[in-house]
Amino acid sequence: MESQKLTKRVVDAITPTGKTVIHYDSELSGFGLKVLPSGAKRWCVEYRSGAGGRKVGKTRMVLGSTSTMTPDQARQSARTILGAVALGQDPARKRTHDRAMPTFAEFGERYLTEEAETKLKPRTVVNYRIYLRKHATPVIGTRKLDALETDEIAKMHRKIGKTNPMTANRVVEFVSSVFRYAAVCGLVPRGHNPTAQVSAFREQRRERFLNSAELARLGDAIREAETAGIPWEVDKDQPNAKHIPKNARTKLGPHVVAALRLLILTGARLREILSLKWEYVDLERGLLLLPDSKTGRKAIILNAPAIAVLKALPQVDTYVIAGDIKNQSRHDLNRPWRSISARAGLSDVRIHDLRHTHASYGAGAGFGLPIIGKLLGHSQPATTARYAHLDNDPLKQASESIGSKLARAMGDIEPDVEFAPR
Template identity: 30%
Template structure:
């Protein structure tokens, strides 16, 4: 016969553990409610019930964290749920097995990232590792709300102090405070939106909390090299000892290509007879083949590399690792920046300069978009303001036509004084 009595704090506290076994003291007030006395001395509250013909036992609270009164009240709630046809243990198991944010990020990496460019995929992994997992990793996918998304993106937009090290060895960096990063917040928001779109597709939740997230204002970076800076850059590249890195910079400037596209260029991609460069889909940001014309100067670089590069290498700029293209020219570019005096210019700004020179040469936005490989016209629109020069000249012509012509004003008194005659309005002398 089970041990039954009305449970009280004294009964639970004074119960003596049995050697080699656990036992229960059942309550007389709530059916199935009991205090379990463990052989090690611990105590917990349980509820025994039957569901679908199976005997089940649920442990829901430990003593003394839970008082007898609180445990009895919880047992009554569970009993009402059971009488209504529910199974508390099954609900707890489903909650325990429910996907969490870490599960979502892992599956997102597995399903979505393989279809992206390597640089883009690595960047999204970094976002999840630095921002999403630390903030939400242990949360259920269904627990994240639109408010949680807004709080996280606001924190990212505020920025963080650079560098991340607690003890940076550079005094200037120690004094550098947090820099706002609204662009980074928008990119993380896009990743979160895409992740939860997959969660909805997989049936992990019914809605997307990041849909329509508030985008921060982005101020596009606009840095174009002047003619003098271009001339100094060309001179510095001609004098550089590293012909390989100098060739990469020259080709970036002459074609407007991304540095990654130039680094991974192969000899077979160039048709020097027709002066064209066919970029394979594996190297372009838009993940599709991009064919562009090249100038005679760019073709001369390719011919020079054919003479310089070891025979049998497919890469226009082979790297130090056999069978691989050059991986990094950051140190070379830093030296060139200091030498030329363009410390604020990135390699990617050469691409913008290429576009600005096209605009000044009369190229249309559609032509610029095709040469740069933009998949959306919206991306090319950033160069539209450079086309103001011909418009400004036309406005200036109208203003010039409307301006009154200057009139020549004669000073009669000065002219008469010069030739000795008296002014017409001078008074007659007295007789």
């Protein structure tokens, strides 16, 4: 078909036939109009990529519809594409690549499923999902993975850091992991990681230890919660205050209360107690034999007060701390802890501070940092294996002393009662 300059008048005059026809422009080689049998008209451009020549097949790109682009706009777009081809580029392949490139949110989910869930600890995966859903997706979730720039990551980092610097640093670490996996999958070049130049906030780790008076109030609050229940504090200025039952109390079950006592008596991490199964409990030797923890396989020594807590606890589930769903561990202790800590006047105390308090009592008793570190599981599994089965191990003596002091401070045992090492 003879070419002619494609103007609006020419385009409007072209009528469809029974097959797809390309009408070429006489002014710009490769630029044309594609007319479908249905009557739809679309601007297109053809080129030979690479070195060109007759041996290289033609690539045809659709630029847009005649209803959205004027002839001059389409011609200019075609001229830009042909210019890129002359510089050795392949615009059609690039466009296909760009369209197939996932957004950060899409690939973040893929990373969690394919990589994180198979190689990382479950709790880490839970945190990563929170970082993706709550922090990353609202800010950079819709951005194409290969288009994200360092300044965008830095801006997100600063925004989160205004209220929580530690979380901001962890979110950037998560984003970095996503990009490392993207490089493995061939979506971005190896070494490309826009988080590399983002400096972390200085983290000031908060250490909070409970003194004897605070431990006594905590013990009183726990006993009240498991017996009479903690009274509700009602704000009388609230619109629905009058509908709240008078003298209402929140009573905590034996498993929640046991979890709190075990946390402070053993110095264990929250997840170690909530994920504890009865099959890991060896009351005869006074051990919790954890097959996995933050530091790997681990043995936690049980002192006499901790053993007493476990012996008194009903075994109604696979997990020691029974949850709301059968054979599923509790996710957290946030609500009961808020209630108890407020009642004890310890609203600034976190659950993890119970672990710090356990360590502080041991250090104050002069057992030394190496012993305390081992009790808290800071060493390698091989280290704990050397003392776990020994009755007279110094770690056992340290644990007994710490547990007795803590239980006494909380009022759970009489002042003149002493638990001797087993």
